[in-house]
Amino acid sequence: MPAPTSSSALSRINDVAFYAHAREEVSALAAVCAHLVRLHHPDGEESCASCAHPWPCASFVEISRLLA
Incomplete structure (x- = not known):
């Protein structure tokens, strides 16, 4: 712990x-980020399965970028 x-x-x-x-x-923040990454994935047709925006969607x- 840092000095007071x-x-x-x-x-x-x-x-x-x-x-x-x-x-x-x-840990809670990391869990939220992991959940969002699992939600926003390609649907196999060049769109995001969660938000339907072109893949890769802005959320992903x-x-x-934030986790890199």
Whole structure:
């Protein structure tokens, strides 16, 4: 854990709480991203099976860019 930036006890408690929950929050975000990638896939006819936009759809492109 990084060095505290404040000598305030409340600030340190908030920092500890933030780091304690960060792993869960990152895991939840990763699960959402994985779900979106599974939803947005080619349908075999050059369109996205989920949103029907031309493949690769904007959702898939953006998620791929963010996860790269």
